[in-house]
Amino acid sequence: xVKVTQSSRYLVKRTGEKVxxxxxxxxxHENMFWYRQxxxxxxxxxxxxxxxKMKEKGDIPEGYSVSxxxxxRFSLILESASTNQTSMYLxxxxxxTAPPLLYNEQFFGPGTxxxxx
Amino acid sequence: AQSVTQxxxxxxxxxxxxxxxRCNYSSSVSxxxxxxxxxxxxxxxxxxxxxxxSTLVESINGFEAEFNKSQTSFHLRKPSVHISDTAEYxxxxxSIRGSARQLTFGSGTQLTVLP
Numbered sequence: 001x002v003k004v005t006q007s008s009r010y011l012v013k014r015t016g017e018k019v020x021x022x023x024x025x026x027x028x029h030e031n032m033f034w035y036r037q038x039x040x041x042x043x044x045x046x047x048x049x050x051x052x053k054m055k056e057k058g059d060i061p062e063g064y065s066v067s068x069x070x071x072x073r074f075s076l077i078l079e080s081a082s083t084n085q086t087s088m089y090l091x092x093x094x095x096x097t098a099p100p101l102l103y104n105e106q107f108f109g110p111g112t113x114x115x116x117x
Numbered sequence: 118a119q120s121v122t123q124x125x126x127x128x129x130x131x132x133x134x135x136x137x138x139r140c141n142y143s144s145s146v147s148x149x150x151x152x153x154x155x156x157x158x159x160x161x162x163x164x165x166x167x168x169x170x171s172t173l174v175e176s177i178n179g180f181e182a183e184f185n186k187s188q189t190s191f192h193l194r195k196p197s198v199h200i201s202d203t204a205e206y207x208x209x210x211x212s213i214r215g216s217a218r219q220l221t222f223g224s225g226t227q228l229t230v231l232p
Contacts, residue, residue: 040126042207042222043161047166058219065207073173087185090160106220108153108160 003027004109006038006091012115032074033067033106034058039065049074050096053085067087081116086113088113119144119212122224131231132200134138138193138226140182149211150191151220152182156204164206167191178202203230 007022023032031050035043043106045058045071047066055066068076074093076087088114097106124139142148148224149168153161166175172184191208208223 033219035222040224042121042123042224043220044222045219048217048219055141056217092161094217104218105163105166108159110160 003090004093004107006089006112009110010115012117013081014117015079015082016105017116019081019091019114021078021114023074023076023078023093023109024072025074025093025107026042026072027093027095027107027109029093030071030106031104031106031115032068033092033094034064034067034074034076035090035092036060037090037111043090046076066072069083076081081114083116086116088116118222119148120209121208121221121223123208123226125226126224127152127227127229129229129231130198133197135196136194136198136228138204138206138208140191140223142189142194142208142210144189144210144212150182150184151209151211152176152191152193153207153209153222154204155207155225158179161207166195171174184202198228198230200230200232202228204228 004025013025019090034046034047049068075084091109094106120143122141130136137206147178151166152164154164161217165174167184175181180195209220
């Protein structure tokens with residue numbers, strides 16, 4: 001079974017702190033994604049990565065950055081956390097294809113609920 | 118750009134009653150459509166998907182969804198719900214953006230099954 005793990009289920013940070021959210025997948029997937037989930041808004045894509053050291057912005061990248069130094073690990077970084085970044089953060093991964101035209105299912109981690117005080 | 122509309126944010130229903138969760142999408146090209154389910158305190162799991170072929174797709178736990186191209190809809194149905202179906206359900210459409218195929222999600226529908 002594909003497994004996507006996230007480093008913390010719950011996290012509480014203070015405004016202005018630098019926050020790292022870690023995601024690891026064990027199925028050698030090329031693509032990895034970071035979403036935030038808010039009530040009434042569904043899931044919104046922050047960033048995704050289609051290969052090591054490669055990244056692209058999603059719909060709401062402002063205030064976030066990402067790092068992918070190894071294929072299995074994708075980190076989301078909040079450089080200076082703010083209260084409006086309080087949310088549930090979900091990581092997902094999927095196989096890449098060449099060309100990237102075929103659908104591949106995204107597998108999700110359990111989520112990290114981040115509270116910024 | 119793709120968009121997905123889930124018309125109902127909350128759907129309460131009694132156990133063993135039928136349910137329909139509505140989903141409409143906007144797209145000018147061929148689409149792949151999905152329903153994901155999120156049980157309390159868990160991540161999302163794929164419930165069912167439409168890629169091509171038969172417009173009626175089914176899941177292993179009794180849900181089904183029908184792709185209707187003329188109405189741009191992909192409604193989710195179950196003839197008889199159980200307490201264990203209580204969860205949040207997300208409709209999603211797949212599209213190519215940048216260098217990968219991505220999902221655009223609707224805002225979600227909370228299904229609550231009452232005893």
